[in-house]
Amino acid sequence: MLNALEVFTTVTVGVMVGVEFCVAFFVNPILAGLPGDTGLRGRSHGARLLGAVMPFWYIGSLVLAAIWAVAGRHRPGAGLVVIAAGLLVLSVVLSVLLLVPVNDRVKTWNAEGLPADWKEQLNHWDRFHYARVAVIIAAFALLVTALV
Structure with a gap:
């Protein structure tokens, strides 16, 4: 039973890492390159969709x-799992304190009612998201290492 838990946990965290990595390095840069407000509408929709799912995924992974x-x-490897769990706690704290407040604003934006500093807010979110991605990649790497 423990083996199944180890594999399920590792796969769950790994898929979460893949989604967040994709958002950081592919989806958001693609949306930023679209003309007009199309990219902004995409980010707003993504903030609503992923903002609804990711809390469960992060807490569930933890x-x-x-x-x-x-x-x-x-x-063997128990210490690595404890450190990985600690990193997942850090990712939740980063999310709640730094990313969710910006995400909550972005999901309400439309082209007619943008704040003057909307680009700065998106850049702020992106920078903290890169840090969060690094943290969850490290947690995933530790979980994989604990398996072997």
């Missing part, structure tokens, strides 16, 4: 890693 850390505390 809970799975915590269960793995407790259930596998006597197995």
Whole structure:
């Protein structure tokens, strides 16, 4: 049963990493290159869609890693799982404190009612998102290493 938990946790975190990496390095740059307000509308829609899903994914990944850390505390690699869970806690804290407030504003934007500093706000979100992606990649790498 623990083996299934280890694999399920690793896959769950890995897919989350893939989605967040794709947003950071592909989706947002593609949207930024679109003409007019098309990219902004795309980011606003993405903020609504991913903003609804990602809290469950982040918290779920953290809970799975915590269960793995407790259930596998006597197995090799347990320390790596604990550190990975700590990094997932950090990713949740980064999200709540730095990313969610901007995301909550972006999801309400439209071309007619943009704040004057909208580009700065998007750049702010992007910078913190890169940091969050680095944190969850590190957590994923630790979970994979704990498996082997």
